[in-house]
Amino acid sequence: xxxxxxxxxxxxxxxxxxxxxxxxxxxxxxxxxxxxxxxxxxxxxxxxxxxxxxxxxxxxxxxxxxxxxxxxxxxxxxxxxxxxxxxxxxxxxxxxxxxxxxxxxxxxxxxxxxxxxxxxxxxxxxxxxxxxxxxxxxxxxxxxxxxxxxxxxxxxxxxxxxxxxxxxxxxxxxxxxxxxxxxxxxxxxxxxxxxxxxxxxxxxxxxxxxxxxxxxxxxxxxxxxxxxxxxxxxxxxxxxxxxxxxxxxxxxxxxxxxxxxxxxxxxxxxxxxxxxxxxxx
Amino acid sequence: xxxxxxxxxxxxxxxxxxxxxxxxxxxxxxxxxxxxxxxxxxxxxxxxxxxxxxxxxxxxxxxxxxxxxxxxxxxxxxxxxxxxxxxxxxxxxxxxxxxxxxxx
Numbered sequence: 001x002x003x004x005x006x007x008x009x010x011x012x013x014x015x016x017x018x019x020x021x022x023x024x025x026x027x028x029x030x031x032x033x034x035x036x037x038x039x040x041x042x043x044x045x046x047x048x049x050x051x052x053x054x055x056x057x058x059x060x061x062x063x064x065x066x067x068x069x070x071x072x073x074x075x076x077x078x079x080x081x082x083x084x085x086x087x088x089x090x091x092x093x094x095x096x097x098x099x100x101x102x103x104x105x106x107x108x109x110x111x112x113x114x115x116x117x118x119x120x121x122x123x124x125x126x127x128x129x130x131x132x133x134x135x136x137x138x139x140x141x142x143x144x145x146x147x148x149x150x151x152x153x154x155x156x157x158x159x160x161x162x163x164x165x166x167x168x169x170x171x172x173x174x175x176x177x178x179x180x181x182x183x184x185x186x187x188x189x190x191x192x193x194x195x196x197x198x199x200x201x202x203x204x205x206x207x208x209x210x211x212x213x214x215x216x217x218x219x220x221x222x223x224x225x226x227x228x229x230x231x232x233x234x235x236x237x238x239x240x241x242x243x244x245x246x247x248x249x250x251x252x253x254x255x256x257x258x259x260x261x262x263x264x265x266x267x268x269x270x271x272x273x274x275x276x277x278x279x280x281x
Numbered sequence: 282x283x284x285x286x287x288x289x290x291x292x293x294x295x296x297x298x299x300x301x302x303x304x305x306x307x308x309x310x311x312x313x314x315x316x317x318x319x320x321x322x323x324x325x326x327x328x329x330x331x332x333x334x335x336x337x338x339x340x341x342x343x344x345x346x347x348x349x350x351x352x353x354x355x356x357x358x359x360x361x362x363x364x365x366x367x368x369x370x371x372x373x374x375x376x377x378x379x380x381x382x383x384x385x
Contacts, residue, residue, distance in 0.1 A: 074350070078372040082380060084350045125348070165290075179384075183346060197383065245380060249348075 045135060048103050052137075056099065056109060057147060062139065065150035069098075071138040073152045080130050080159030082243045087124045087138050091148075095121045097141040102241055104134035106160060106206070110241035116232025120191040120251030127243040129159035129204070161206045164244045168209060168216055171201035171244070176272030178262060183249070186279035188256045195249045196226070198264055198272075204240035221246065223265045228278070229258040254278050282315025285364035286328055288335070288374040292381055296332050299325060331360050339378040340385075349379045 053062065070088040077083040089095050098113040098121065110128050115121045130136075137151045164171045177199035184192050198221070205218035220240050226233040233252045252260070257278065264272040288295070302310075303322040310321040335357055342352040356375045361367050 078353060079376040082349075082376055084348070086350075127349070181346075199384070245384070247349075247383075 045103065049135065049137065052101060052103060052108055056101065057139070060147055062147045062149040065138070065140065065148035068148040069138055069140040069150050071136060071150050071152045073136055073154050075153065075155060077130060077154055077156035077159075080156040081162035082127050083130045083154060083156065083159065085126050085128060085136065085152075087126075089121050089124070089140050091140070091142055093142040093144055093146070095140050096143045098124065099137075099139040099141075100126065100128070101137040101139070102128060102130060102134055103137065105129070105131045105241050106204075107240050110239055112237045114235045116227070116234060118228040118231045118233045118252050118254070120253050121234075122191075122251055123193065123249070124251075125195075125247075125249035127247055128241050129162070129243055130154055130156050130241075131160040132157045160204055160240070161208065163207050163210065164201045164203060164216075168201070168203075171203075174199040176200065176264065176270070178264070178272070178274040180260065180262075180274075180276040180280075182278065182280055186254065186257075189253065191251050191253050192278075193249060193251050194260070195247060196224075196262065197245065197247050198224075199245055200264070200266065202240070202242050202244050202246065206240075219266060219268050221264055221266050223263075224248070225261075225263040226250070226252070227261045228252060228254055229256075230261075233260070282312045282319065282324070282327075283365055284314050285360075285367045285370045286331055286374070287370050288332075288377045290377075292332060292336055292339075292378045296329070296336065299329055299332070327363065331357070331364070334360055335374060335378050336382070339375060339382045343379070343383055349376060349383075352379055 068089065068091050072086040072088070073083060085100070087098060087100070089098070096115055098111075098115075100110045100112075101108050102110050111126065113121075113124070128136075133153075133155050135151045135153050137149055140148045142148070179197040181195040181197075182192055183195060186192060200221055202220045203216045203218050204220055205215060207216045208214070209216055218240065221238050221242060224234075224236040224238065234250060236248075238246075260276045260278055262272075262274045262276070303325065305321075307321045309318045310324050311318050312324065338356040339352060342356055347355070353372045353375045356378070357371050360371070
């Protein structure tokens with residue numbers, strides 16, 4: 001992930017430089033001018049995705065994800081620092097992985113999930129930071145190595161630099177605390193949705209302390225591993241785009257009464273472990 | 282005053298501060314929006330009611346297992362006709378309230 005990040009960050013910087021200062025549409029722009037701007041925006045977005053696709057997937061083909069993967073996100077996000085997205089996946093060939101790419105974020109790959117034998121990847125929910133108007137691409141990978149893509153455009157901005165809370169010390173107080181909610185009744189062998197909440201500021205290095213005017217050093221979640229009685233549910237490689245206090249909703253198949261283990265590692269090499277009984281209590 | 286409050290910090294913190302401000306023995310207060318001055322503490326009645334509705338209904342949504350994107354569409358709607366700019370800010374306020382209250 002380290003290498004990919006560096007490549008993508010370099011790519012982000014070079015793309016921004018190539019695009020030059022962003023244009024502003026003025027009220028007195030003629031309709032023809034506005035259409036020209038819109039066409040140029042479209043071309044830039046397509047070029048951006050092409051670059052990203054190559055950086056993340058190389059020469060591998062991406063098929064239209066219609067019927068396999070669907071991404072839902074608010075068209076106009078109400079809070080750029082907390083944009084809820086829902087991924088719905090359906091495939092005859094089992095799905096082994098999922099990439100969430102926020103094209104115009106400083107580090108676009110928000111997360112890469114790898115699903116294990118105890119996963120039910122049909123529905124997955126995340127909360128992300130969105131820095132500016134962007135496509136969010138979701139790419140599902142089936143066990144035979146095929147990739148399927150779908151996308152959603154999200155209008156909002158400023159999510160990456162939005163402060164974590166009123167007070168950084170407060171944000172770090174309960175770091176690593178976790179809660180798990182089972183969103184349905186437990187029945188052995190039956191798929192169950194779970195909501196995992198993790199206390200973590202997920203500082204991305206772009207947030208300014210409003211009093212000292214210094215940027216808070218980055219400290220964000222790098223990986224999350226969820227297992228059930230030792231068998232993997234998912235592994236997540238995450239990045240600076242997850243919202244503060246991440247909440248992830250996912251499906252899993254508990255074969256019998258047992259426990260879910262969670263291991264969260266962050267960029268300061270801190271590891272947080274929790275175990276939850278299933279069914280609860 | 283008149284325009285819907287915009288919540289950026291802590292909902293419970295705001296309600297707490299409001300209690301403190303209400304105990305101040307002032308006859309009038311100068312609000313951030315609206316008239317130049319209002320009767321005190323009567324002038325903060327609408328604000329306090331809105332914040333309490335937000336807190337109560339967000340808690341109820343979480344207790345019912347509703348997700349953040351579902352809560353945004355339902356919480357606070359009884360206040361809709363009472364405020365200017367309601368549709369522009371209420372959803373954002375619900376998100377702020379939700380992420381605070383879900384950790385209770």
